[in-house]
Amino acid sequence: DGGITQSPKYLFRKEGQNVTLSCEQNLNHDAMYWYRQDPGQGLRLIYYSQIVNDFQKGDIAEGYSVSREKKESFPLTVTSAQKNPTAFYLCASSPPRQGSEQYFGPGTRLTVT
Amino acid sequence: GEDVEQSLFLSVREGDSSVINCTYTDSSSTYLYWYKQEPGAGLQLLTYIFSNMDMKQDQRLTVLLNKKDKHLSLRIADTQTGDSAIYFCAEKAGGYQKVTFGTGTKLQVIP
Numbered sequence: 001d002g003g004i005t006q007s008p009k010y011l012f013r014k015e016g017q018n019v020t021l022s023c024e025q026n027l028n029h030d031a032m033y034w035y036r037q038d039p040g041q042g043l044r045l046i047y048y049s050q051i052v053n054d055f056q057k058g059d060i061a062e063g064y065s066v067s068r069e070k071k072e073s074f075p076l077t078v079t080s081a082q083k084n085p086t087a088f089y090l091c092a093s094s095p096p097r098q099g100s101e102q103y104f105g106p107g108t109r110l111t112v113t
Numbered sequence: 114g115e116d117v118e119q120s121l122f123l124s125v126r127e128g129d130s131s132v133i134n135c136t137y138t139d140s141s142s143t144y145l146y147w148y149k150q151e152p153g154a155g156l157q158l159l160t161y162i163f164s165n166m167d168m169k170q171d172q173r174l175t176v177l178l179n180k181k182d183k184h185l186s187l188r189i190a191d192t193q194t195g196d197s198a199i200y201f202c203a204e205k206a207g208g209y210q211k212v213t214f215g216t217g218t219k220l221q222v223i224p
Contacts, residue, residue: 040121102158
């Protein structure tokens, strides 16, 4: 089965700790994305990567970091510098052709207390 | 920058038609999408339209695009309780991978 997996589904952390969210795809897509979803605010782009070993900041990159060492993996680290990290995080990927839609993972709900 | 606006909430009776509206600001938008999100899940593509089209129909779904007014709508005919979800409008300018999503419209279907 081809698709995008995110793990874990629910994640709990104490304030001040860094946490890494996993995103893996076996669709052979070049581009991958991380979004944050908050109620009533839709999806906001954190980081995206169009190719291995390259990534760009999205609209709300502060307090987050990513790496893209392998085509199939795009982990997101939520650092202690992120002021309000509790949210639903969605990973997506898309093939390189123009107009192609994004395929989404099931999401990770992060709660920081 | 790009902006995509949607109303936050829509309530309809089962069997009626639902119309979800979206406005966008980027005049270079080439691709426009509708995604559906069920509770606690990721987004699923429902349908899309190219900016050189006015309308696209796919079974119960009809997408209308008014490029002059930068207005996109999604009509769901014979709405069912299983259609209850959040619907996102999204746009992408040609040649760029970045997609801008709207705030999402929560559709509630009353039995």
